[in-house]
Amino acid sequence: MNILNKIKESIYYVKDNAEYVEINYKALDEIIKNINLENNIHWLISNPFGILNMDIKDIMYYLLVLHTIGDYCFWGDNKWSVETSDGVLDGTYAIMYLILKRMQSKKSFNMTKNEFKEFLKGNNEIPLLDDRYKNLCIMNEYLKGRNFYDLIKDKKKDSELLVYLTQNLPYLKDVSIYQGESIYFYKRAQLMVSDILHIREYIEKVDVDYANLMGCADYKIPQVLNNLGVLIYSKDLDNKIMARHELKENSEEEIEIRACDLVVIDYIYQKLNGKISRMDINDYLWLLGQDKKKITKPYHRTLTSHY
Secondary structure, eight states: HHEEEEEEEHHHHHHOOOOOOOOOHHHHHHHHHHHHTTOOOOTTTTTTGGGGOOOHHHHHHHHHHHIIISSSSSOTTTTTEEEEETTTEEHHHHOOOOOOOHHHHHHOOOOOHHHHHHHTTSSSSSSSSSHHHHHHHHHHHTTTOOEEEEEEEEBHHHHHHHHHHHHGGGGGGGGETTTEEEEEEEEHHHHHHHHHHHHHHHHOOOOOTTHHHHHHOOOHHHHHHHHHTTTTOOHHHHHHHHHHHHHHHHHHHHHHHHHHHHHHHHHHHTTTTTTTTTTHHHHHHHHHOOOTTOOOSSOBBBOOOOO
């Protein structure tokens, strides 16, 4: 069984045994009636920094760095942010900005620990700084001066690229244990595969396949789904999230939130007869979460390198 099949099988196991999270299918069906994904665009195409104006090889290197050091966990009591020429940015957009600025000047991410800390300097220390730096060192060792684009250019199918990346970049592996069963998420790996294939399709017009990706089990999409009344939490879990208490990584509550997130994406995919990929549905929901005026209930907080 390949990784993507393992993800699908295991998330439904969690959904069927969940104690803290349930899916409100009535609310979900109403939302599906009103969403229009026909003109949905990949989230990177809508980025505000002109990233896609770079050469394709530079874009692929940019994505490698982004998913190595930037694609997880920014929350805190005083959320990490940076001052930029575009104003104060935080989270994903802040680190995207910093990576781009360095690429425009040096095009190298071989750094000492102190240089890395200075590179990510903001209003406070970014969460999991040591883990991010460890991953960067693994990335640089993997490349050994080679061009990332050349290493992945022939891998145009999601399952093939996913296996290649997780074999060579072990920090992309993401498996939890729930009631004695292995639950596969591979959030960062799936997002990286999706970004690579979407952008190659968009820029190079190559024939790619990302139809089998299941979606990204993170904190932002469950936040959106909870705000929309689709993910319903037990009273105790809801109180923890509203009070911004940390959920322990690999706790049953955290695993159920992540798994039900993916089940919802798969349900929408099935209801739309597979006309829109799960990752495009994923990106649509993620972009909804960027409207902070509409998303008022907080996201669940878990200190993790997986999302």
